[in-house]
Amino acid sequence: MSTTSIREASHAGSWYESDGNYLDQQLSTWLTEANNNTNNRLKTRAIIAPHAGYSYSGPTAAYAYKCIDPSDIDRVFLLGPSHHYSLNTCALTNHTHYETPLYDIKVDTQITNELYKTGLFSLMNKQQDSDEHSLEMHLPYIAKVFE
Template sequence: MSKTRRATHAGSWYTNDGRELSNQLEEWLSKATPSYSPARAIIAPHAGYYYCGACGGHAYGQIDPTNVKRVFVLGPSHHVRLSGCALTETSTYQTPLYDLIIDQKINEELNATNAFEKMKIGTDEDEHSIEMQLPYIAKVMERKRGQFTVVPVLVGSLSSDKEKLYGSIFSQYLADPTNLFVISSDFCHWGQRFRYTFYDKSCGEIWQSIEALDKMGMNAIEQMDPVKFSQYLKDYENTICGRYPIVVLLNAIDVLRRNGNGHRMSFKFTNYAQSSRCKKTSDSSVSYAAGALLMQ
C-alpha cells in the first residue's frame, strides 16, 4: 500500500510548478472580498483551474486559518460506484506547494462508526474532486504548515437515510471551531454531451436559463434546507456533481439547528461563473459557485 497519494492531476488540470501555482492562487485570492469570514465550511468548484480557479478564490478567500487545525474535504465520486463514503488509506497527499498530512486519529474515529469504506490507491489518485481542492488548502493554510491535518472523504450516491446518517456523524465535527469543511462541487453541466438540456425560454438565452436554474438551487442551500434542496434536485434534475456532499453538509447543519446548540448559522454564495455562455443547443458549459458557511 502506498502511503502517499500523488498529485496525479498536476501538470494537466493545474500547473505543477509550485512557484507559478502559488502566484496564481495568490492572485485569485487577492480578488476575493472576505465578507463571509471566518468560514466554517465552503463550497468550491473542482474543474481545471483555467476554468474555475478564479471562482474558487472567492470561496477560499473566506477562510481564516488562525484557529483551523483540521480540514475535512468532501468530494463526489466520479469514477467508482459507492453507496456510502470512503476514506483514504494513505498518510500524506502531495501538492506542488507542500505535502498535506492525513489525520489518522479522525480516520480511526470515522472507521469505528462502521459507516465508511476504504479507498483503493487507484481510486484515490483517479479522483479529481478532492485533489483540485488541495493546492488551495495548502495555500490558504500556508502559515500553519505542519500544524494542521486533512480528512479526505469520497462521497458516493447516497440514499436519503445515508445523507442523514453522514450528516449526523459530521455534525459533531462541524460544531468544533477548529475544523473547516471544504465541499467540492461544480454546478450545472449543460449540453448534449452531458445529456442535460433543460431550457426555460422565459429566462432569455440558454446561459441565462442555466444561471436561473443554478440560483434556485443555491437559494435552497443558502436557506440551509436539505429537504428543499433535495426536492429541487428531484424537480429539475440539475447536474450538480457534488449534490451528495452538499446534502451531507446541509444535514449536518440541520442536526446542529435541531439540537439548539446556540450557534447562529448563515450561508452565502459569494461568486458564480460559467465556463462559457451557451446560446445554441450545440453549445455546452459547466457552472461554478463559491459559497461559505458562518457559525457564530
C-alpha cells in the same frame, strides 16, 4: 491504514499547474483578486467551492478560500463526489499524506481510523484515490491558505 503513504498529485500538470512556484503565484493572484463579500465578523465554518480544472474554476474557488481564517481552524474535512466509481458509503483515503506542488499535506489518520471503525465508511483503494480529481483540486488551495 498505511504506515506512511503519499497520495500523488495525479492531476497536477493537466488540471492545474505542476510547477510549485508558478502555482503559488497563480493562487496568490486569484486570492488577492477575489472580493471578500462576507461579513468578517462571522467565522467561516464551511465552504463550497468548484472542483473543475483551474482554467475553468481556479479564480472562482478563490472567493470561497478567501473567506477562511486559518488561525481559527484546527482540522479540515474535505468532501467530494466520486466520478469514476460507484460507492455505497462515504470513502476515506488510505494515505497518510496528500502531495501538492506546494508541499505535502498530512492526513489526520487518527480521525480517519475513528471514522473507519464506525462501519459507516469504506477505504478507497490506491487506484480509486488516484483517479478521482474532486478532492485533489482543493488541496493546493488548502496548502496555500494554511501555509
